[in-house]
Amino acid sequence: xxDSRNTHALSARLEKLSEAYLTRLTLExxxxxxxxxxxxxxxxxxEALQQLNSALHSLAGSAGTFGFxxxxxxxxxxxxxxxxxxxQPSNDKQPLPVSEWIAQLQSALETDKSQKAAxxxxxxxxxxxxxxxxxxxxxxxxxxxxxxxxxxHSFGFQVRHFSDAKELDQDxxxxxxxLLIDHRATQQESLKINPVxxxxxxxxxxxxxxxxxxxxxxxxxxxxxxxxxxxxxxxxPLDMIKLASYxxxxxxxxxTVPERVMVIENDVELAHHLQGVLEAANMQVMVLxxxxxxxxxINDFNPELILMDLWLQDVTGPELAALLGQMERWSQLPVIxxxxxxxxxxxxxxxLKGGDAFLEKPIDSNLLINLCRSRVKRLRNLExxxxxxxxxxxxxxxxxKEALQDQWQLTQRKAQTFCVVMLxxxxxxxxxDTHGHAVGDLVIAAVGTLLxxxxxxxxxxxxxxxxxxxxxxxxCTSDNALRMVNSLREDFAAIQFTGxxxxxxxxxxxxxxxxxxxxxxxxxxxLNRADRALYQAKNSGxxxxxxxxx
Amino acid sequence: MEKLERVxxxxxxxxxxxxxxxxxxxxxxxxxKACESGQQAxxxxxxxxxxxxLLDVMMPGMxxxxxxxxxxxxxxxxxxxxxxxMTAKVHPEEVVRYKEIGATDVIAKPFDPMTLAxxxxxxxxxxxx
Numbered sequence: 001x002x003d004s005r006n007t008h009a010l011s012a013r014l015e016k017l018s019e020a021y022l023t024r025l026t027l028e029x030x031x032x033x034x035x036x037x038x039x040x041x042x043x044x045x046x047e048a049l050q051q052l053n054s055a056l057h058s059l060a061g062s063a064g065t066f067g068f069x070x071x072x073x074x075x076x077x078x079x080x081x082x083x084x085x086x087x088q089p090s091n092d093k094q095p096l097p098v099s100e101w102i103a104q105l106q107s108a109l110e111t112d113k114s115q116k117a118a119x120x121x122x123x124x125x126x127x128x129x130x131x132x133x134x135x136x137x138x139x140x141x142x143x144x145x146x147x148x149x150x151x152x153h154s155f156g157f158q159v160r161h162f163s164d165a166k167e168l169d170q171d172x173x174x175x176x177x178x179l180l181i182d183h184r185a186t187q188q189e190s191l192k193i194n195p196v197x198x199x200x201x202x203x204x205x206x207x208x209x210x211x212x213x214x215x216x217x218x219x220x221x222x223x224x225x226x227x228x229x230x231x232x233x234x235x236x237p238l239d240m241i242k243l244a245s246y247x248x249x250x251x252x253x254x255x256t257v258p259e260r261v262m263v264i265e266n267d268v269e270l271a272h273h274l275q276g277v278l279e280a281a282n283m284q285v286m287v288l289x290x291x292x293x294x295x296x297x298i299n300d301f302n303p304e305l306i307l308m309d310l311w312l313q314d315v316t317g318p319e320l321a322a323l324l325g326q327m328e329r330w331s332q333l334p335v336i337x338x339x340x341x342x343x344x345x346x347x348x349x350x351x352l353k354g355g356d357a358f359l360e361k362p363i364d365s366n367l368l369i370n371l372c373r374s375r376v377k378r379l380r381n382l383e384x385x386x387x388x389x390x391x392x393x394x395x396x397x398x399x400x401k402e403a404l405q406d407q408w409q410l411t412q413r414k415a416q417t418f419c420v421v422m423l424x425x426x427x428x429x430x431x432x433d434t435h436g437h438a439v440g441d442l443v444i445a446a447v448g449t450l451l452x453x454x455x456x457x458x459x460x461x462x463x464x465x466x467x468x469x470x471x472x473x474x475x476c477t478s479d480n481a482l483r484m485v486n487s488l489r490e491d492f493a494a495i496q497f498t499g500x501x502x503x504x505x506x507x508x509x510x511x512x513x514x515x516x517x518x519x520x521x522x523x524x525x526x527l528n529r530a531d532r533a534l535y536q537a538k539n540s541g542x543x544x545x546x547x548x549x550x
Numbered sequence: 551m552e553k554l555e556r557v558x559x560x561x562x563x564x565x566x567x568x569x570x571x572x573x574x575x576x577x578x579x580x581x582x583k584a585c586e587s588g589q590q591a592x593x594x595x596x597x598x599x600x601x602x603x604l605l606d607v608m609m610p611g612m613x614x615x616x617x618x619x620x621x622x623x624x625x626x627x628x629x630x631x632x633x634x635x636m637t638a639k640v641h642p643e644e645v646v647r648y649k650e651i652g653a654t655d656v657i658a659k660p661f662d663p664m665t666l667a668x669x670x671x672x673x674x675x676x677x678x679x
Binding site for chain 2 (some may be wrong): 144
């Protein structure tokens with residue numbers, strides 16, 4: 001038999017098996033209905049719950065193989081919920097909506113039937129979420145890969161999975177935003193001989209950030225990853241929430257605003273030369289000719305760094321630096337002196353009065369650019385920690401309220417629809433009580449990462465307090481807000497957390513209000529309405545989003 | 551490296567057993583002994599002398615891990631025998647636990663019938679590599 005005939009015969013047999021499986025599914029559904037009936041009479045019946053668990057487990061493990069991928073996924077989610085209930089003390093067992101589940105399974109089956117073309121599970125779901133960042137994952141362990149794909153997907157990334165590094169060659173037309181590699185992810189012999197050389201060669205054409213994963217936590221493993229071109233190394237077992245948060249930040253920092261640099265220099269020609277060099281490196285530059293105008297100019301331009309001559313007309317650089325240091329707003333502003341001064345003692349004195357570094361004339365362009373970038377980056381990080389909540393990277397309470405106020409005022413002058421959302425993690429106290437505060441913090445951090453990942457950079461996202469979040473969605477109708485928050489809610493529920501060796505998932509509730517329906521409301525009143533809608537969501541059963549009613 | 555030929559496969563679900571058998575025999579060209587329980591495996595292992603075991607984790611009566619321990623106790627699993635679990639549990643911690651009790655690797659369920667044999671051979675190669 002030649003190959004194509006062989007394959008053909010094979011797919012025919014596979015198709016037959018899949019049909020047979022479909023008949024069996026009918027029986028499985030009948031069985032589920034039976035169990036549902038039993039549980040309706042006696043919701044805490046241990047035996048029925050165990051039967052339900054085993055029926056779902058078998059579906060979860062088999063459906064995908066026969067091409068019913070959605071059905072398998074759905075069954076797995078439900079199996080996990082049953083497992084949770086089985087662990088609860090018998091008097092506290094929550095009743096499960098089994099009939100509703102059966103309907104969900106049936107609709108998943110219908111979806112599969114209509115889409116069924118290829119057999120087997122697709123580990124890389126290539127659902128093209130518009131503009132969502134794409135991660136390429138190279139991981140040999142199929143099981144871990146599936147887990148990682150599912151988790152990263154929950155955080156709003158597209159993921160393409162390769163099980164061996166050699167498959168990277170197959171596609172030279174697209175590039176990922178981030179590459180995530182198990183440092184042993186190939187069967188090729190050359191990896192064993194010289195791993196660093198192997199990866200350098202393999203990855204030399206890729207310009208995106210590269211992260212390595214591996215089981216060893218050692219100096220050598222990290223150094224190898226670094227030399228192989230990796231910007232970081234994550235140790236297995238992987239903390240997916242930390243990893244996702246790291247990747248999200250990595251991608252976000254790619255499209256940052258240009259650095260703003262002010263140049264104060266006696267030598268006009270040199271000043272314009274510096275301006276040219278820095279502007280060519282995509283920075284914004286302002287040249288200040290008269291040091292006496294410093295205060296006006298600085299408020300106007302809002303620089304993130306000052307480059308100045310050590311000796312200016314009528315005033316010295318260190319004097320200007322000292323003046324800036326007296327003002328709270330500018331006391332953290334980095335200052336770099338440009339000078340021909342090679343006297344170490346004089347330099348030391350200048351730095352004591354204020355200022356951060358010296359650049360010696362003639363100035364090396366590359367050094368100048370790099371120094372400016374790194375100082376501005378450090379300043380931005382500092383600002384970030386000041387206004388942002390450390391755990392989530394979202395705006396702090398006061399800042400999100402301020403952002404809402406600003407937006408409200410803006411719409412008083414110029415009509416624009418915006419939405420206010422209040423969001424709260426369900427039963428959060430129980431997470432803290434059961435798994436401890438460290439795990440609770442992880443859950444909060446996951447909401448932060450998910451929000452930053454799923455919402456537009458123009459939206460204002462804040463941690464309102466504890467496990468409560470407030471969002472201001474700019475130029476957004478209530479329909480759109482509901483859709484986005486609902487999809488966030490579903491993604492969040494799909495994230496698996498680990499506490500004390502056990503897996504669990506969390507849900508969240510939200511209240512949404514838009515300014516169009518309540519034109520007379522103040523910012524504060526809108527926030528209160530969103531809050532009441534949130535409580536309505538909580539009172540009607542949680543894990544849902546409610547819209548504030550008229 | 552010894553070529554992988556004889557694989558003993560233990561799975562209680564008849565549909566899964568069928569499709570996996572087909573995948574391993576027809577697609578993969580392996581000689582397979584499919585068993586419906588750990589007990590059947592224990593009864594037939596001596597005559598078949600497998601180089602590798604594929605064990606479903608969750609089975610009524612004797613589950614996969616128990617089957618593995620029993621096979622090893624009776625001397626049918628030695629340093630040159632590879633063992634892979636097949637399971638729908640996806641958490642890495644579970645994988646670590648299975649490896650601790652002696653599994654060479656774990657195959658995720660649902661598996662793709664077209665690539666199952668490749669996965670099995672890759673595990674065999676890594677085991678002997």
